[in-house]
Amino acid sequence: MIKKDVLFNEFLIRNATPEDAVQMEYVQQQCYPTLDPTELLNRNHFINHIKVFPEGQIVLERDGVIVGSASTFRCNFPTQESTFLESSDNLWITNAHVPDGEWMYGIDMGILPEYRGLGLSKEMYTVRQEICKELGLKGQLIAGMTIGYGKMKEKMTIQEYCYALEIKKFTDPTVTPQKKAGFRWIKPLYNHINDPEAGFACVFMYYPVDDNYKLECKL
Structure with a gap:
């Protein structure tokens, strides 16, 4: 079980429990106000995630209050493109989860707006990477939401938006921190998620466990 103090012991990252689900739902609602309601995780989804893959569900708390959460499942590297709902088994992960899968697929990472800018998402990605190492996985996969793309669509x-980010012409509120955390780009995904702010x-x-690992298979 994961239990790690971060930022001068002011915050605690630990594995989620079913009792956390209501607060995790609140974090989700506050973090993704423009995401279509059909793609928002609720308490029942979180409870099922914890049942299906307990090691991969974590929360961030301060003084006993949850201010961040993250959900994942295990999988093998996908062989075809899919939407957010398709890849996550309509948010439930039951049929998406492969118990002996080689990768950890992150479908959610949320920090309450008032706690952003402190590097907490990077701390959570680092903890997820530690879980990957413990489980012998190759690393993490994510579909990073291009929150700034909606205004540029x-x-x-x-x-072109991704290239502009790569040459640091501007930054993206979500993708730029993910790059700084250690993630490497594979490819853009059109119409992956129902959120106009991300330009869909x-x-x-x-994010490979082995820094020398180079992904050869690209969709």
Whole structure:
């Protein structure tokens, strides 16, 4: 079980329990106000995630109050593109989870808005990486939400947006911190998630346990 103090012991990262589900639902609602309601995780989803893959569900708390949460499942590297709902088994992960899968797929990472900018998401990704090492996984996979792309959608394609991020022409509130945390880009995903702020797009990324690992298989 994971239990780690971060930021001068002010915050605690630990494995989630079913009793956390209501607070995790609140974090989800506050973090994704423009995400379509059909794609928002609720308390029942979180409870099922904990049942299916307890090692992969973590929360961030301060003084006993949950201010962040993250949900994952195990899988093998996908062989075809899918939407957020398709890849997550309609948010339940039951049929998406592969008990002996080689990768940890992160479908959610949320920090309450008032606690952003402290590096807490990076701390949570680091803890997830530690879990990957303990389980003998190759690393993490995510579809990072391009939160800044919605404002640029009429001016450039998602590929052009990603290139602009790569040359640091500007930053993205979600993807830039994920890159700093250690994630590497694989490819952009059109119409992956129902969120106009993200331009309905995401970027498929991986974070290998072995720094020397180079992903050869790209969709």
